[in-house]
Amino acid sequence: MLTTNAFAGIAALVGDPARASMLVALMDGRALTATELATVAGVTPQTASSHLAKLVAGELLAVERQGRHRYHRVATPAIAQMIESMMAVAATGAIARHRPLRTGPRDVMMRRARTCYDHLAGRVAVGIADRMITRGEIRLGADGGEVTERGTDLLRSLGIEIPRAAGRRGGRAFCRPCLDWSERRPHIAGAVGKALLAHSIDTLWLRPIAGSRAVIVTPLGRDTLTRLFGLAPDIWDDPT
Template sequence: MTSSRDLAAFAALLADETRACFALALLDGRAWTAGELARHAGVAASTASEHLGKLVAGGVLAQERQGRHRYVRLADDRVAHLVEELAAYAAPGAAPAPRTLRESTVAAAMARGRTCYDHLAGRLGITITQAMTTRGLLGQDTGFALTERGARWFDDLGIDLAARGRRPLVRGCLDWTERRPHLAGVAGARLCSHALEAGWCVRIGSERAVKVTDAGERALHALLGIEPGILR
C-alpha cells in the first residue's frame, strides 16, 4: 500500500513551478528535449536537467535518447489525466487576465479547442462529449460508458477500439477550462487521432490548440448534429 510518505514525495514532484510548467507543456502529447523545456519555462539548461531528473526518477516522465539529444514525455495517459485534473482544481476561480495580445489569443484558442495529451479538450471536446451523450452513444449516468450504439458509431467511422491493452475504453477527464468532463480513454484518443488525420481539426501555433476546419464542421454536424457556429 502507498504510505503517507510515498504520497507526499510524489506530490512534491509537482509542487514546484518549473516542474509544473514542464508537466503542463508535455500535455500536448509530444516528446520534448530538455533544451526546449528549459526555454519554455525560462530557466537555465542545468536547472531544467535537475528538475527533469527528479520527474523521471519519480515516474512522472519517461525519457529516451536519440544521438546527443534526450527526449522526455509524460510517462503515460494516467499521468496526463492527473496533471489535467490537478490543473482544473488548482484554479477554481477566474483566471488572471492575459497581459499581452499574444497571451489573450493563445488563451482564447486553448479554451476553444485543444488536445489534452491524446484526446480533445476545451469547448470542442466538451461539445463532442455532450453530443455523443445526447445521441445515446455515450452514457454518463454512473461514470462514462460507451453504449452498443456508440460502439457501432466508432465502427462505422472505421475507428478500431479493440486493441487497447490495460487502458480503459472510455473515461471522463475533468476539463480545466470548461470545468466539466470530456471524453478520454482509448475512444477519446482514437477519435482525436481520426479527427486530425481526416482533416476535421488542425493544430495551430506552438501550443496545444486545435482549430476545427470547414470539413470538420460539416462532418461533426452530419455525425453528431453539432451546429458549426458553436465550434468557432
C-alpha cells in the same frame, strides 16, 4: 499501497513552479528535450536537468533516446489525467477568481479546441461528449466510461475500430471521462478519445498547430462535427 509519504512526494514534485511548467508544456503529447523544457520553465539547462532527473525518478516523466538526444514525455495517461485535473482545480481557485485572465486570440483557440495529452479537449470536445451521452452512445461515470452498442455502431460508421485490449489490466483505459480545465465538464479520454482525435486529424476535420496544444477546426470539420454530433451553433463563437 498508498502511503502519505508517497502522496506528499508526488505533491512536492509537481509543486515546484519550474517543474509544473515543464509538466504543463508536455501535456500536448510531445516529447521535448531538456533544453526546450529549460526555455519553457525559464531556468538554466543545468537546473532543468536536475528537475527532470527528479521527475523521471518519481515516474512522472519517461525518457526516450534517439541517437545523442534524450526526449522527455509524460510517463502514462494516468499522470496526464492527474495534471489536467490539477489544472482544472487551479483554474477555479482564489487566484483565478480575483485575477481574471485577459485572453487573446491564441487563448480563444485553446478554449475552443486543443489537445489534452492524446485526446481532444475544449468546447468542441465537451460538446461531442455531451451529445454522445444524450444519445446513449457513451456512459461516463466517476470511475470510468463505457461505449454502448449504439456508440460502437457510430464509431464503426466513421471507420473507427478500437481494440478492446485497450481496457485490459495494465493497458490504456478504453473509455473514461477527463475533466476539461476550461469548460469544467468532462470530455472523452482513453482509447476512444485518442481514436477520435486521430481520426479527426486524418480526415482533415482538425489541423494541429506546431508548437501549440491548440488545434484548428477546418471548415470541413466544423460542418461534419456539427452534423454528426448536433453541436450547438454558439459552440463556434469566440469564448469569453
